[in-house]
Amino acid sequence: MALTDQIGCLLGSALPWLLAVTGVLLYLLHKIFVLPKKTVPPGPSGVRLLFDILKAVKGGTLHLLGEKWARQYGEIVMCRTIIGNFCFLNSARLVRQVFTDKEIELVTNDRPKTFTATCVMYNSKDVSFSDTVTNPNWLKMRKLLHSTIKFYGSGVEKFENVMQTELCRLTKMLETKLKTNGGMHHGQLEEYCEVELEKMISTSIQRALAILITGEEQNPDSKVPQLIGDFSLCVQRVLSPTIESVLLTLPFLRFFPGTYYKELCENTLKCRDMLIEEVVTKGKAKHVPGEPKGMIGSLLEAQMSNDWLKDDHIRTLILNIIAAAFITSNELLKSIFLYMVHYPQVMKKIQQEIDSTVEHRAPSLDDRRSCPFTEAAILEVIRITSNVPLGVWHETREDIVTDGYCIPRGTVLFENIWWMNRDPAAFENPEVFRPERFLDDEGQLLPPTHPTRWRFLPFGIGKRSCPGESFARSRAFLYVTTLLQQFEFLPPVNHDLLPLRLDSWAEGIVLELKPCPVAIKRRSQQPETS
Numbered sequence: 001m002a003l004t005d006q007i008g009c010l011l012g013s014a015l016p017w018l019l020a021v022t023g024v025l026l027y028l029l030h031k032i033f034v035l036p037k038k039t040v041p042p043g044p045s046g047v048r049l050l051f052d053i054l055k056a057v058k059g060g061t062l063h064l065l066g067e068k069w070a071r072q073y074g075e076i077v078m079c080r081t082i083i084g085n086f087c088f089l090n091s092a093r094l095v096r097q098v099f100t101d102k103e104i105e106l107v108t109n110d111r112p113k114t115f116t117a118t119c120v121m122y123n124s125k126d127v128s129f130s131d132t133v134t135n136p137n138w139l140k141m142r143k144l145l146h147s148t149i150k151f152y153g154s155g156v157e158k159f160e161n162v163m164q165t166e167l168c169r170l171t172k173m174l175e176t177k178l179k180t181n182g183g184m185h186h187g188q189l190e191e192y193c194e195v196e197l198e199k200m201i202s203t204s205i206q207r208a209l210a211i212l213i214t215g216e217e218q219n220p221d222s223k224v225p226q227l228i229g230d231f232s233l234c235v236q237r238v239l240s241p242t243i244e245s246v247l248l249t250l251p252f253l254r255f256f257p258g259t260y261y262k263e264l265c266e267n268t269l270k271c272r273d274m275l276i277e278e279v280v281t282k283g284k285a286k287h288v289p290g291e292p293k294g295m296i297g298s299l300l301e302a303q304m305s306n307d308w309l310k311d312d313h314i315r316t317l318i319l320n321i322i323a324a325a326f327i328t329s330n331e332l333l334k335s336i337f338l339y340m341v342h343y344p345q346v347m348k349k350i351q352q353e354i355d356s357t358v359e360h361r362a363p364s365l366d367d368r369r370s371c372p373f374t375e376a377a378i379l380e381v382i383r384i385t386s387n388v389p390l391g392v393w394h395e396t397r398e399d400i401v402t403d404g405y406c407i408p409r410g411t412v413l414f415e416n417i418w419w420m421n422r423d424p425a426a427f428e429n430p431e432v433f434r435p436e437r438f439l440d441d442e443g444q445l446l447p448p449t450h451p452t453r454w455r456f457l458p459f460g461i462g463k464r465s466c467p468g469e470s471f472a473r474s475r476a477f478l479y480v481t482t483l484l485q486q487f488e489f490l491p492p493v494n495h496d497l498l499p500l501r502l503d504s505w506a507e508g509i510v511l512e513l514k515p516c517p518v519a520i521k522r523r524s525q526q527p528e529t530s
């Protein structure tokens, strides 16, 4: 055999070995020099992990598990399981970086697939639970939703008038209740009575929302306020992590006779369709071009100049606004008044501020500037209750690298609002209810650029941040000032006062305060009603 043939033969038989060794070497080099830059974030692992997650989802305590892991692993926590990857973002710095960094924001702001979007939101045609992939009109819809809420949400005369009229109705109703139910309180005959906080607040918000959306006064037989409450409650149930995860995995259960899932889905769709009929179909029939009434009117007006805006889009926009505005505001207001009962000294300070600035007239949104303590108290309730504890979940569309860690494509991202508001590195003595933490030395509200406010992200940040922040805070201000101007909120006499304990709030994407009776009493220096 010629020498060249022998070399060829030798090389031929050694080639696979050469390739294998080179491959291993390249892999090791890659592992040593490239992979460290793409290290997966720290986090729990092992056989118990999936069990712990499922148990927390079932018990509605995923935010508490997130808190435990944040304490254990730090700013970023990754859980890799056979059902998917979950990543907890545990600081404002990191949340800002992941959701607003120009290099990655386009791939960190999608939503994971949900049963709610598919089933309730007409096959993902909405804003809250869809994204640019599932809904090609998402960006245009989000802008429209923002302008609709903004126009009706803050500083606008119409919003203020509607809220003041509704609050006047609510205070009159409470006065009538006081007159008819007056009784003994602390040994003295006084006009006080017990009210069910949740009923009082939710009925009032339902009415106000009905007027803002339809642009019409609601006569006593209008079905809209009740439907707003019923639909929102159904969405809150479907969206609870337990139900949502079961229905997402086994969607056929919604057709399974005799199950809670079937009943819940049927009720949700029934309420949705009745609400759409009352608001959108009837609103369309009454709409006069050029004379829009309410939010539905302005959406119908926008439809005339936007070919892409179909009826399904208008329906989902209305459903998104109703569910988001009702559930969150309802929970926030209930929590605020419960905190007032537990912290009478804070209630008194708010009342003093109202007495000295608003005096006897009806509070207005302009008064926000001269009532910094009230504004701070509202922010402090938002902080301490963190009632949207893990935000609305995001999903990564591609692998991303942040802080040197690699978060793979398809990972569900949780903005760990619950922990961020409890992190002692962000808020001193976080477990203490102290509105002053949002005030400067002169008693003025800290500006949004101040480090304390910068670390406070209860409404999210970036492309998916809550478009209803201003709406929610303006509305809370009008409720708090109007009711505290006229009433004291006290512990109930015939029931125990609901304690400020973790288990006083039930699970959900928005934590829900349990039934909470409180007593009210007319303030001794009675301001005039408007």
Ligand code: HEM
Binding pocket: 127, 128, 129, 142, 145, 149, 320, 321, 324, 325, 326, 328, 329, 332, 382, 387, 388, 391, 392, 393, 415, 458, 459, 460, 461, 463, 464, 465, 466, 467, 468, 469, 471, 472
């Ligand atoms: C205390 C009151 C509220 C809180 C704490 C709150 C909080 C949040 C949070 C954390 C998100 C998710 C942000 C993200 O994905 O990064 C969100 C989204 C949203 N909120 Fe709010 N919210 C409140 C009130 C409202 C109100 C009153 C409205 C409507 C008028 C509203 C409408 C929405 C909508 C439509 C989204 C989805 C936005 C999107 O997916 O692009 N929210 N909210």
